[in-house]
Amino acid sequence: PKIAIYGLGYIGLPTAALFATSGLKVTGVARNKKRLELINQGKSPIEEPGLDELVAKAVSMENLKATDKGEASAEEADVMIVIVPTPMDKFKRADLDAVKSTCKTISKGLKKGNLVIIESTVPQGTCQNIVIPILEESGLKAGDDFGVAYTPERAIPNNTLYEMTHNARVIGGIDDESADMAITLYQRITEGEIIKVSNLITAETVKLIENTFRDVNIALANEIAMICEGIGVDAIEAINTANHHPRVNIHTPGPGVGGHCLAIDPYFIVETAEEHGMEAPIIRTCRNTNEGMPNHVTKLIIDALTEAGKNLRDSTIGILGVAYKGNVDDARETPAEPLIRILKEKGADVYAHDPLVSDNQIEDLGAIPSDYEVALGCDCVVLVTEHDFYKDIRPEMIKNKVFVCTRSILNLDDYKNNTLIFKGVGKPNN
Ligand code: SAJ
Secondary structure (H helix, E strand, O other), X not given: OOEEEEOOOOOHHHHHHHHHHOOOOEEEEOOOHHHHHHXXXXXXXXXXOOHHHXXXXXXXXXXXXXXXXXXXXXXXXXXXXXXXXXXXXXXXXXXXHHHHHHHHHHXXXXXXXXXXXXXXXXXXXXXXXXXHHHHHHHOOOEOOOEEEEEOOOOOOOOOHHHHHHHOOEEEEEOOHHHHHHHHHHHOOOOOOOEEEOOOHHHHHHXXXXXXXXXXXXXXXXXXXXXXXXXXXXXXHHHHHHHOOOOOOOOOOOOOOOOOOOOOOHHHXXXXXXXXXXXXXXXXXXXHHHHHOHHHHHHHHHXXXXXXXXXXXXXXEEEEEOXXXXXXXXXXXXXXXXXXXXXXXXXXXXXXXXXXXXXXXXXXXXXXEEOOHHHHHOOOEEEEOOOOHHHOOOOHHHOOOOEEEEOOOOXXXXXXXXXXXXXXXXXXXXX
């Protein structure tokens, strides 16, 4: 079959490149001209291990081309895959504009026998209640004239290609035939198990509860960390030790939860629950805990500066890392953003360094882009992202001897018995 993939982002582009290198003709549809140009030159606009090579291979095989012609691409394709972003609006509700407009475009080129696959993360019921009615504006009937399947992408950034080709994949269809067609297709690109679930809404649910599980677990870790700080226990040591128990797997505390998935998907469940007259108190509370972490980090910074005889108001803060997690170039929903905002509101000058995120993006987050040396020379240095780049940071490199570490990547024993004033998330605060 010929495939059209709508959305060439962190997931869409690797998916397109995998199908193309498996031997299928793939058209990738996106708006950003620069991105399209780069892809057509065989280059990846996204930082992801192995992706550059894969895109180069797909383009040189003449199996991948990128275009902004959505309707024409649908007319030519047998299978249309939607992998566009579903951000959250300011009311913490799913913003489905991109999914809706993409489906509208597809509906104009939809033909009998086509299969439409949704991969974007969506609230439960979206395929049935929103996607299908838009596709049926074509005059064709879902199930009878064309197939619909939902298969969420669950690969983790920085290991996307490996996980896409090895993780278990979940597929739900409007009917058996749709699900089976999608399974045959994805067998081309994954060695992992493919699990067929009962229907579209079950597949939508699986995706949301996975990320919610992780968010809730991290909230627990963060709560444990804050309590341990206050009573003089090293939470990381305690958590790592507890995790030796065969049925315990507590995640790692940190500066908060970022990225376009964990910080958003739990709210999709809350939204649907509320629409059905229910509440989701655990999920909501955990979101609040994780969203409160930048405030907690601010408190650690104030404590450290106070010990050094300084006020936050007149101080410079050097943030190390603004990406939402280590070794990615992605700053979406990064906890660095609220942290920078709070510090500035309290009158600090905030500098930030990141080896992977551009200076423009750092400015958008509200900080002054700076060299590593400049950040290390600030009144207080705060490690926010666990990039490998920062693994070799040594106490003597922190010029003004005030350091707050929000991640557990460093061997913090090095920081004991040192002249450094040190505070860490989950570290005894005394
Ligand atoms: N984080 C912690 N402590 C942890 C783990 C993560 O504070 O123990 C923080 C990270 O620093 C980051 C955020 O949580 O800010 C999210 O990071 P992540 O590594 O947990 O996940 P993502 O957002 O990069 O990718 C997740 C993955 N979901 C699961 O593992 C269940 C991935 O498999 C999904 O494909 C992806 O969401 C997605 O697209 O939904």
